[in-house]
Amino acid sequence: MEKIPALELKNISKKFGSKYANKGIDLKVYKGEILSILGENGSGKTTMLNMISGIYFPDEGQIYINGDAVTIASPNDAFRYRIGMIHQHFKLVDVFTATENIILGTEDEGKYDLKKYSKKVKEIADAYGFEIDPDKKIYEMSVSEKQTVEIIKVLYRGADILMLDEPTAVLTPQETRKLFDVLRRMKADGKAIIIITHKLHEVLDVSDKVAVLRKGAYIGTVNTPETNESQLTEMMVGQKVVLNIDRDDPVDPKDRLIVAHLNCFNHEGTKVLDDVTFTAKSGEILGIAGIAGSGQRELLETIAGLQPMVTGGVQYIDPATGKVEFLRDKTPQEIREMGIRLSFVPEDRLGMGLVGNMGTTDNMLLRSYLKGKGVFLQKEESRNLAEKVIRELDVVTPDAEFPVRRLSGGNVQKVLVGREIAAAPTVFMAAYPVRGLDINSSYVIYHLLNEQKKNGAAVIFVGEDLDVLLALSDRIVVIGSGTVTGIVDARTTTKEEVGLLMTKEVRKNA
Amino acid sequence: MHKEPLFHIVKRPAIEWYKSWAIRVLAVILALILAGIVTLALTGLNPLKVYATMVDGAVGTTRRCWALAQKTAMLLCIALALTPAFRMRFWNTGAEGQVLAGGMAAAAVMLKCGDLVPNWLLFILMFLSAIVAGAIWGVIPAFFKAKWGTNETLFTLMMNYIAIQIVGFFVLEWSVPKGSGQIGIINQNSQAGWIPPLFGQAYLINIILVALITVFVYVYIRYTKHGYEIDVVGESERTARYIGIDVKKVIIRTMILSGAICGITGFLLVAGSDHTITKDTAGGNGFTAIMVCWLAKFNPVWMILTSLLICFLQKGAGEIATMFQLNLSFADIITGIIIFFIVGSEFFINYRIIWRKKEKEDRK
Numbered sequence: 001m002e003k004i005p006a007l008e009l010k011n012i013s014k015k016f017g018s019k020y021a022n023k024g025i026d027l028k029v030y031k032g033e034i035l036s037i038l039g040e041n042g043s044g045k046t047t048m049l050n051m052i053s054g055i056y057f058p059d060e061g062q063i064y065i066n067g068d069a070v071t072i073a074s075p076n077d078a079f080r081y082r083i084g085m086i087h088q089h090f091k092l093v094d095v096f097t098a099t100e101n102i103i104l105g106t107e108d109e110g111k112y113d114l115k116k117y118s119k120k121v122k123e124i125a126d127a128y129g130f131e132i133d134p135d136k137k138i139y140e141m142s143v144s145e146k147q148t149v150e151i152i153k154v155l156y157r158g159a160d161i162l163m164l165d166e167p168t169a170v171l172t173p174q175e176t177r178k179l180f181d182v183l184r185r186m187k188a189d190g191k192a193i194i195i196i197t198h199k200l201h202e203v204l205d206v207s208d209k210v211a212v213l214r215k216g217a218y219i220g221t222v223n224t225p226e227t228n229e230s231q232l233t234e235m236m237v238g239q240k241v242v243l244n245i246d247r248d249d250p251v252d253p254k255d256r257l258i259v260a261h262l263n264c265f266n267h268e269g270t271k272v273l274d275d276v277t278f279t280a281k282s283g284e285i286l287g288i289a290g291i292a293g294s295g296q297r298e299l300l301e302t303i304a305g306l307q308p309m310v311t312g313g314v315q316y317i318d319p320a321t322g323k324v325e326f327l328r329d330k331t332p333q334e335i336r337e338m339g340i341r342l343s344f345v346p347e348d349r350l351g352m353g354l355v356g357n358m359g360t361t362d363n364m365l366l367r368s369y370l371k372g373k374g375v376f377l378q379k380e381e382s383r384n385l386a387e388k389v390i391r392e393l394d395v396v397t398p399d400a401e402f403p404v405r406r407l408s409g410g411n412v413q414k415v416l417v418g419r420e421i422a423a424a425p426t427v428f429m430a431a432y433p434v435r436g437l438d439i440n441s442s443y444v445i446y447h448l449l450n451e452q453k454k455n456g457a458a459v460i461f462v463g464e465d466l467d468v469l470l471a472l473s474d475r476i477v478v479i480g481s482g483t484v485t486g487i488v489d490a491r492t493t494t495k496e497e498v499g500l501l502m503t504k505e506v507r508k509n510a
Numbered sequence: 511m512h513k514e515p516l517f518h519i520v521k522r523p524a525i526e527w528y529k530s531w532a533i534r535v536l537a538v539i540l541a542l543i544l545a546g547i548v549t550l551a552l553t554g555l556n557p558l559k560v561y562a563t564m565v566d567g568a569v570g571t572t573r574r575c576w577a578l579a580q581k582t583a584m585l586l587c588i589a590l591a592l593t594p595a596f597r598m599r600f601w602n603t604g605a606e607g608q609v610l611a612g613g614m615a616a617a618a619v620m621l622k623c624g625d626l627v628p629n630w631l632l633f634i635l636m637f638l639s640a641i642v643a644g645a646i647w648g649v650i651p652a653f654f655k656a657k658w659g660t661n662e663t664l665f666t667l668m669m670n671y672i673a674i675q676i677v678g679f680f681v682l683e684w685s686v687p688k689g690s691g692q693i694g695i696i697n698q699n700s701q702a703g704w705i706p707p708l709f710g711q712a713y714l715i716n717i718i719l720v721a722l723i724t725v726f727v728y729v730y731i732r733y734t735k736h737g738y739e740i741d742v743v744g745e746s747e748r749t750a751r752y753i754g755i756d757v758k759k760v761i762i763r764t765m766i767l768s769g770a771i772c773g774i775t776g777f778l779l780v781a782g783s784d785h786t787i788t789k790d791t792a793g794g795n796g797f798t799a800i801m802v803c804w805l806a807k808f809n810p811v812w813m814i815l816t817s818l819l820i821c822f823l824q825k826g827a828g829e830i831a832t833m834f835q836l837n838l839s840f841a842d843i844i845t846g847i848i849i850f851f852i853v854g855s856e857f858f859i860n861y862r863i864i865w866r867k868k869e870k871e872d873r874k
Contacts, residue, residue, distance in 0.1 A: 305754075332751075332753065336754065344752070348748070352748045352749055352752045353749070353752065355741070365738065366753045367753065369738050375734045375736065377733055377735055377738055
């Protein structure tokens with residue numbers, strides 16, 4: 001008799017607006033098995049887990065638990081079917097102890113006896129080899145301890161199917177090894193485990209099977225012992241897609257921005273950029289590739305003068321005079337006062353690049369409101385610029401005073417990019433400038449980047465779609481876990497090469 | 511299949527101005543009807559008569575009109591002080607204390623220097639000391655917020671109680687006669703430091719000054735670089751930093767302004783109407799002004815209307831309480847119902863309700 005899968009998805013699809021986040025997903029996971037889900041950013045991994053755990057409801061398809069067709073309409077339903085999800089961002093009450101968090105929301109006959117619960121938590125922990133103090137408060141815990149609490153929480157509720165969304169992203173290599181030991185013990189205990197991770201070597205290390213998603217679609221499942229890194233990379237990134245993006249050869253490239261041995265720390269003191277060195281040249285597009293969260297945001301923000309805790313250097317070479325200026329420790333205001341036209345299109349358009357409740361005119365004013373003498377604003381110039389951007393980039397808006405928050409994603413981005421190129425920048429940085437944009441708006445943005453390149457700006461383009469990066473950039477800097485893992489010529493490299501560099505484990509950290 | 515809910519709440523796109531006003535007027539009419547029913551049920555009085563008394567109490571005589579104008583001006587002045595802070599999303603709940611600080615400083619100068627300096631100089635000293643005192647009271651929480659991210663709502667609120675106790679201390683210390691617990695009218699005979707009547711109207715200078723402040727605040731937030739910075743910081747601190755605005759500086763500068771205007775209100779209360787200082791000089795207006803400010807959506811011009819509305823209701827409600835020998839709580843019930851409906855009408859201006867059946871028809 002054929003074994004019945006603990007969890008099976010048949011032809012599951014989910015649409016957000018008109019776009020498919022998941023399309024026709026088929027998936028099986030058996031008891032006593034670890035299944036890895038692999039895919040680039042935005043390939044729909046988290047969406048899929050959210051449907052299994054009842055946060056989203058699928059538009060099409062059917063979910064089976066132990067062979068029975070089920071409807072999971074809420075996290076409560078998922079709990080009933082013994083499905084437990086460990087989210088990427090922990091959902092714990094900081095001032096409660098581990099035990100209090102674990103029993104939170106469970107119903108139990110009898111009186112509230114913390115000691116009894118504590119004991120039960122301890123038993124679960126011992127059974128699987130977790131190290132935990134049940135009476136420790138969450139705010140005193142390290143990230144890995146918090147994760148342990150999350151895992152015990154779902155085990156306490158009797159979960160047989162565990163899903164972990166990028167559990168290793170926040171762990172050190174040692175902690176990761178411990179987690180994997182625990183997962184193996186749970187597997188031996190007959191649990192079905194689904195794990196999302198970006199790191200290929202971890203996939204090969206821990207899982208029995210790997211399912212690959214690409215751009216929301218299900219590509220296939222392979223048995224881990226029968227596969228290798230390059231096959232998985234190919235499944236993940238797919239065949240080269242021919243894009244019709246123009247790419248001229250750089251004209252007279254000269255060093256414009258030299259980033260040398262840059263280190264950056266977040267406010268917890270963790271290194272997020274580690275010895276980053278590269279040079280951006282005038283008249284070329286420098287692509288930056290990497291898994292999301294590898295330090296791209298910090299890198300651009302450091303150059304723009306927005307990251308405080310930095311060591312190393314950023315030098316700017318003035319195209320007119322050849323003078324070298326040092327940008328580190330300068331605020332955006334000071335950089336502007338030095339006469340450096342550095343434009344930056346941040347990833348978070350409405351939260352950082354623009355003010356959502358203001359109209360196009362007032363958003364144009366952001367870069368120029370200090371211009372002019374006296375205490376009063378001079379709006380005339382911004383109004384003209386707004387009209388010009390709306391006209392030239394075909395921004396669809398009722399008028400220049402309409403809040404940009406209520407425009408569509410593509411139009412929001414046109415307003416932002418339009419403002420940033422208006423200053424005739426010598427360095428132009430854009431983080432994920434086409435994320436969430438439809439194909440036409442994306443091409444408008446590619447065209448604008450190319451135009452900046454033609455105008456002699458050093459363009460730094462952080463992208464996530466490797467096809468686009470390869471077609472648009474002149475050179476590509478690949479970063480992984482905050483370090484540069486390679487700098488390649490975009491004209492000669494392949495997707496596989498970049499993909500491997502992205503997931504390459506840099507040993508010097510461990 | 512999940513059941514379709516009875517109704518959906520949908521955000522409206524832009525609404526025509528006449529529609530939004532129709533909703534507001536409808537809300538007031540509904541409020542008056544409900545308040546009428548409540549009046550009838552609780553007191554057995556004719557609601558129309560009660561409303562007539564309200565109007566009479568607020569604007570029935572010339573003297574009442576002037577008193578209403580003065581009360582409105584003071585409330586408006588505090589609301590104007592809150593405006594820059596609120597637009598920056600800095601919830602200054604300490605206007606009460608900032609007004610008292612300003613009033614206390616003005617009263618101290620009035621009391622101690624009244625006989626020493628000429629009257630014109632006395633005014634300048636009172637005015638400046640009130641501004642400085644108010645600004646200090648406003649800037650302390652701002653400094654802590656900018657430096658260490660403390661919660662400004664609690665901080666400014668606590669500062670109120672300190673201000674009240676400081677006033678209480680000096681009122682005891684300087685009480686006339688000693689030990690009576692009140693300062694009494696300051697400079698009763700010389701009237702030094704009293705804002706003089708203009709065209710025979712005691713409050714006219716107060717009202718003119720507040721009108722000037724209204725224009726100033728309106729221009730400041732709408733047309734100056736500072737005002738623009740305040741809006742950007744209020745909407746998104748990250749955007750402000752991205753663009754190079756010094757967020758800490760803006761927070762501190764704005765609260766100096768906010769506190770200073772509160773200080774001016776304190777000066778106007780002491781020099782222009784009360785001629786004394788007590789713990790109740792601000793009279794809770796520091797809190798009422800928060801409502802005035804929100805109701806007007808932080809727009810100084812609308813604030814003239816909202817502060818007038820609230821003072822009208824307060825004055826009118828007070829009148830019914832005395833005329834019909836009801837207690838003040840009944841007046842508060844009527845005021846509460848009316849304000850509730852007006853605030854509630856904003857929901858129906860921003861959102862639309864789609865009933866289940868109607869939506870199906872829409873689909874056809």
